[in-house]
Amino acid sequence: MDRTARGVRFLLVVPPLAGHVTPVRAVASVLSSRGHSVAWCGPEPALSALVCGPVFPAGDSGPFDLALRPPELRGFAALKYLWESYLVPLADAMVPGVAAAVAAFAPDVVVVDQQAMAGALVAARCGVPWATSASTSTELADPLGSLPKVASWVSGLQAGLRARHGVLLGDLRFSPHLVLAFTTRALAGECRVAVPVSYVGPALPAVPGEWSLVDDRPLVVVTLGTSNAAAGTRFLAECVDALAGMPSVRGLVVDPSGELVSESVQLARWIPQPAVFSRASVVVCHGGHNTVCEALSSGVPLVVAPIRDDQSMLAQQVVTASAGVRLRFDRAKAGDIREAIESAGECRPGAERICDSFAAAGGAEEAATRLELLG
Template identity: 65%
Template sequence: MSRFLLVVPPLTGHVAPLRAVAAELVGRGHDVAWCGPEPTTSELTRAGRVYAAGDALEFAVERRPEGLRGFAALKYLWEQYLVPLADAMVPGVEKAVEAFHPDVVLADQQAFAGALVASRRSLPWVTSASTSTELGDPLGAMPKIAAWVDGLQEGLRARHKVSCGDLRFSPELILAFTTVSLTGPIADVGAVRFVGPALAPAPPVGFSWDRLDGRPLVIATLGTANAALGRRFLSECVDALAGMPDVQGLVVDPTGELLSDEVLVVKRIPQAEVVRKAAAVLCHGGHNTVSETLASGLPLVIAPIRDDQSMLAQQVETAGAGLRLRFDRAKAPDIRRTVTEVLTDPAYAAAAARVRASFAAAGGVVAAADHLESLPH
């Protein structure tokens, strides 16, 4: 039996794949504990053993300024989120290591504190790449920005008296919860192991299944963290889908403010189950939603909002499994036209089916657990 400490940020999409991996490890007889900002880490993991590392309220997604794009968004992400998050989490991760005595630290790619503490204590550490954004070296063509990121990391290493390499990439093992069919070729695979999505069961959500009327179902959702920001876009989705009588539109509006006689509008859905009954999904490009959709072999329309979502949208479009829209500019006619294209051109569904096959072949949580068990420690 081995002891695995999972270090995570307070972000749903980053915790979700590790929940499934944790369950697999526990099922194999290993001991698993979590560490992250509270109370969000406990809420997201629904686990019995969670060590606190920082205050989640200080790092809630809702506190990010709206409308940041390009370098401004990257600058905010690193200077105001990732680096302060690492500094805030290190003391808690230290205490967790002292109390739990892990054999391996499994750290999310945005939870640098896991890499810092593990390196300082000469513990094996593994990177959980819940999104493929960093794997393709997106800053490779921007050396000045790459050097700026390196400088921020060097500051972290100096403050915490660590002399390791890039905090985003374990030299021993990087679990990538995707496949090359979606990301495209990676120049330097190194320690990366593509295991495909690790889809964990979601908490039960009530849903009136009898409201689905048998027409091809198109789901529009912007995830859990974009309620206020997404109201305009979701309203356009309602208008777009209302003008498509041959499909049934389902719009997930967490605010409960949108109303429609032609489109089914709900606050929440059991997403994985509903997606399996859909014909296409319209979303923001969150990694979990993209993975769930492609795991069902469905085409996507993606309107990216922030962070890695633009790159994921580009990957989906390059793979031929969907199309992208401008989140801040798309109107109902644009949405209707794009949804119609992915539904009527069989090439999109065929490409989504190819990605689905690659996901199935990659092994998912079983493969991830196998790789973790093979680590020397």
Template identity: 55%
Template sequence: MSGFLFVVPPLVGHINPTVGVAAELAARGHRVAWTCADPALVRRLAGPDAAVLPCAGPVPAARPPELRGPEALKYLWEAYLLPLADAMAPGVRAAVGEFRPDTVVVDQQAFAGALVAERLGLPWATSATTSAELTGAYDGIPKVADWLRARLSELRARIGDPAGDTDPRFSPHLLLAFSSPELAGPSAARGDHIHYVGPSIADRPAAPGFPWQWLDPGRAKVLVTLGTANADVGGRFLAECVNALRARTDRVQAVVADPGGTLPASGDDKDVLVLPSVPQLPLLERVDAVVCHAGHNTVCEALWHGVPLVVAPIRDDQPVVAAQVVDAGAGVRVRFGRVTAARLGPALDAVLHEPAHRAAAGRVRAAFRAAGGAPAAAVHLERLAADARPEESR
């Protein structure tokens, strides 16, 4: 039996992929614990009995909606990721001392986990919940890449081993990527320690009350979602989606996630159902297309079910993920900031009615399912822990 400590930021999209891996390890008899700045969020996603060791950390703040591209990335690092690492480091060290893990599993944006593990001489694995940084996303922008390396060097001097040189985003021991080359593309990083395990899909607690009887078996179904972190910028986009969908209600029915409450309540509307949150995984078993922001989790969960997408990336890794969807043939890209119902409508028609997109989504689905998901990730983590164990104790 080995002990695995998961170090995660308080972000739903970064915790969800590890939930199934942690459950698989626990089912195999291993000790599992988490450390996070929001223990309640981990327990909501991983279950109320999850062992969570608290650490400090800032609450994610809404970014200025006008920020895009490198400026949005710079803001993310300076205003959140780097302060998060500084704040988490003492708690991560305390969690390691209390839980005594054999291996630390570190989210790619939880830099403190990697730097603390390295300093303490513990083997650590990267949990890459997006494949964007594995495809050389910043190679064509050397100033951005240099800026990121400089900030990580300064962070290492504060909380890590100053003599070390490993990039905390990429473990040299084991890197688990929750995607597959069929989506990530031919430029995706390869190596003996890099394993594309596909999405880690686990059951999630979902609030009861979704009106499943509302779904019309005679019409195609479309799910519209911008994830949990974009409520502040999505009002206009969601309204244009609704307009495009209402022009097609003779053949299409839509469910729209609107956590920010930007749209009128749907009431007894039989064509467009607007809710603050939706049971996404069960819905994906029933829908024919997804309109989203190209968030990695939503994209991978849709393609896990073979559902083609209309992607409208907003910032961060989303343009990279959107390009992966289009390059794989599994969807159509539209411009988030300039989309209109007139432009969105043909994109919807394409993914709903052109067989090539559904066929491509089916190919990615098959690749995802063959990659192994959470069980495959658990096997790789077991091997890492076993290899690090002293020979006499194996």
């Protein structure tokens, strides 16, 4: 009997990061609705706060809060920190818990976020088919291809991981069975890595929430995501000044710290992004993959001010697709931000083309179908 007919057991291995859990959570909901058994595995207690359903603990989430990262890190310093102080220690810390989860849950398929390499290590060691969840598309573009020394350094760190855990597998970021890319070629371009990638488009929340506009003026939303509060103070303040000087628009700035003050710009510590973005005319953001995709899923053009990590490449994807404009995060002043917002409005046709490509890709439903075939 086809296992999709009787139900497949899926173990979802993720880091304690909301942006990486979000697309997998949408896929998990579809899998459950189709009669499959789904369980989560990751560092606690952070993971239980992000998901519903059974959770197998894999280490302590306390040391792996990205908010602890020094906010001034940029470029190679940020990459070095990410690998040496986060990804590799996270993998080492998670392996025992993932191994226990595989033994207890006996999954048919393991779904592994690219930043939770312990899942790849254990699945390969146990001979269980596994799929990569590429919550961001940048690794598929081979960003280190033109930096052979940096690429060799990353390969060496992975080799150390594999040796410590008795695995001969190649690159832990890419499953040889299936790589789910939560984007489309229209935005990300062609994959430059020889892996079995499926472009399924964004897997967005099924219930986006509600949001009421204050007035009829075009809405401009500014958000820097969930992990950039310390780094974003100056930029957000400049955005408030920029929007205060644009009386023809309604400005909304997400300020997690609650420190900003304005009489003319609306401030919020948190917003239901899909619902708010569906009402927006422009979104100003840092280039986080979920934020970019949630805006473009509503055909909303972007102003992208990348801070670190993969955000610079995502900003370039947005510009190349004519779906938005780019700003220098560290240098942008109120006048620069105001000009970028005005220019971004001209990019709506490009944003709408990406929106159409997302709708055609299938999202969480298509991702679930691909995983069923693997099972």
